[in-house]
Amino acid sequence: MPSKIAIAASLALCTGLVSSCAPTGExxxxxxxxxxxxxxxxxxxxxxxxxTAKASWVEADGGLPAFCEVTAVLSPERGSEIGVVYRLPVGWNGKMLGLGGGGWAGNITLDAAKPGLTAGYATAQTDGGHASTTPFENPWVVDPVKAKDFSWRAIHEMTVAGKALVAAYYGKGLDRSYFHGCSTGGRMALMEAQRFPNDYDAIISQAPVYTLQVQTSAVLRNNLFAQPGAALGAEGAKLVSDAVLKSCDAKDGVADGVIADPRACHWNPQELLCKPGATGGCLTQxxxxxxxxxxxxxxxxxGTFAQLPLSKGGEAGWAAFVAINGDRKEFSNGGGTGGLVPVLWPGKQVDLNSLTPAQVVEGRASAFAKMYEAGDPNLAPFFARGGKLLMWHGESDPGPSPxxxxxxVEAVKRTDPAGAANGLQMFLAPGVGHCAGGPGADQVDVLGALDSWVSGxxxxxxxxxxxxxxxxxxxxxAWPKVAHYAGSGDVNDPKNYRCVARD
Known part of the structure; x- marks a missing residue:
């Protein structure tokens, strides 16, 4: 093992990018x-x-560069335990990429960091202030310190400490810092832009679970299909999806199993109502x-949504987050709302199986909700320093509604029209589910697009x-336009589409 003197000498030699330490030759x-x-x-x-900081060297493997992994636990106040992981690659591109979590958990996995590391970014991740990786179990929310950490503090602390570490490690300041998150990570992204406009130069927020309307929508949808005779099941969902696609799929010029603009689809479910004596292939009232x-x-x-709308054309994928079989049981367990009852309605007995819109409003007025939600449309301080916000959402998302x-997005535009005109861009992905999946085209290089935007x-x-x-x-x-096939040429060549106004 090298001596401390040798280490110090090595660090003194390499005060810039790692690549600058190796002029030429083996x-x-x-x-x-x-x-x-x-x-x-x-x-x-x-x-x-x-x-608590520990560092370990990780050899290059499977396309990943070699990198230094640094872990630590940050504790801005007594009882706070924010786990962080930084991965510092050979061939650093001069930028740091903060990454968000999912559900009610952070994300410190290497898999989440791989795209950024491969592109040369130093990556920053956190467990959100609690070690559990179970996305929809959240008993820790009753701890005020952990609730604060997860709601807004963990990402900020991770970011401040990460910038200092990266600069010291490479011996130079960062050229830029970006943040990328989907779902809960999308909420974390918006929280950073709202509360800490100086943390990041540019931010990607995908399918953001930015208010508790997402959780209450999950509960109310489960209750909706649990009503007598209302359950669809997989067979009913496919029946509906087929009918909707038949009616609206080709409106964008190509029949491809995807509806480009679901809100312009005027198919009426009454069209599938069973006629007297029918025994299948139709719907009950x-x-x-x-x-x-x-x-x-x-x-x-x-006037606010207690239950956000679901998009037409995505019915076949609803079961991922909606109990369409009528038993109120689905993957997210109502978006983890069960664990939130003590903090949304403190001191009250609330039966989620009979949740009302009035109770939703009451829960969203709680102290926890005010700390957790990232719905503030005032991004003027972020835009004023040149910040860029790229948003993306799958049209067929059965979790957070597009x-x-x-x-x-529209609220941000109304609040600061000039800032939003220069710093906000949003894209909707037809046929795509939550963060990915579904019949639509779901693989997009949003990080590359963001970097090009900032650079150019x-x-x-x-x-x-x-x-x-x-x-x-x-x-x-880019919103509010939508892609429409020009009528000739390869349907898989983007050049054969034009962006048009929505109906």
Whole structure:
């Protein structure tokens, strides 16, 4: 093992990018590699991570560069235990990428960091202030410190400490810092832009679970299909999906199993109502009624959504987050709402099986909700310093509704029109589920698009989306426009589409 003097000498030699330590030749590369490892051995003492910091060297593998992994536990106040992981690659590109979590958990996995590491980013991750990785179990929310950490503090603390570590490790300041999150990570992204506009130069927020309307929508949808005779089941969902696609799929010029603009689809579920004596291939009146409520959503007395609308065309994928079989049991367990009862309605007995819109409004007025929700549309401080916010949402998402994201984007535009014109761009992905999946083209290089936007100064007007197997390639148009096939040429060539106004 190198001596402390050798380590110090190595660090002194490499005050810039790692690549600058290896001019040319195999001997110099070997020396630079040894210096990289020596630098990593000393990394736990860099920045201000404290006594819990540990550093380990990870060899290059499977396309990933070699990197230094630094872990620590941050404790901004008594009882706070924010686990953080930083991965510092050889061949650093000068930028840091913060990453968000999912459900009611953070994410410190290497898998989440791989895309950024491969592109040369130093990555920053956190467990959100609690060690559990179970996404929809959240008994820790009754602890005020842990609730604060997860709601807004963990990402900020991770970011501040990460910037200091990265700068000290590479011996130079960061060129830029970006954040990328989907679902809960999307909420974390918006929280950063709202509360800490100086943390990141640019932010990606995908399918953000940014208010508790997502959780209450999950509960109310489960209750909706649990009403007598209302359950759809997989067979009923497919029946509906087939009918909707037959009615609206080709409106964008190509029949491909995807509806480009679900809100312009005027198919009525009443069309599938069983005629007297029918025994199959149709819907009962309770099923028709439930479907219509699912499409329309439910508003509370104050005009806000207690249950956000689901999109037409995505019915075949609803079962991932909606108990369409009528038993109230689905993957997310109502978005984890059961664990929130003590903090949303403190001191009260609330039966989620009979949750009302009035109770939703009451819960969203709680102290926890005010701390957790990231619905503030005032991003003027973020935009004023040149911040860029790229938003993305799958049209067929059965969890957080794209309608919620649309509502937020429009509110931001109303609050600061000039700032939003320069710093906000949003894309909707037809046929795509929650963060990915579904029949639509769900693979998009949003990080590359964000970096190009920041570097070139011009917001992207289109993004290219693909299926992982290459079977579908489509352009996504910046909101509020939508892609329409021009009528000739390869349907998988984005050049054969144009961005048009929505109906």
């Amino acid at each position: 001997a110099n590369s070997t020396l630079a590699y040894a210096q990289d490892r020596a630098r990593c051995e000393a990394a736990s003492a860099l920045g201000s991570l404290g006594a 309770p099923q028709v009624n439930a479907l219509q409520v699912a499409y329309d959503g439910v508003r509370a007395a104050d 309608v919620g994201t649309i509502d937020y 100064g011009k917001a992207p007007e289109t993004l290219v989306a693909k299926k992982a197997d290459g079977a579908m390639v489509r352009p996504l148009c």
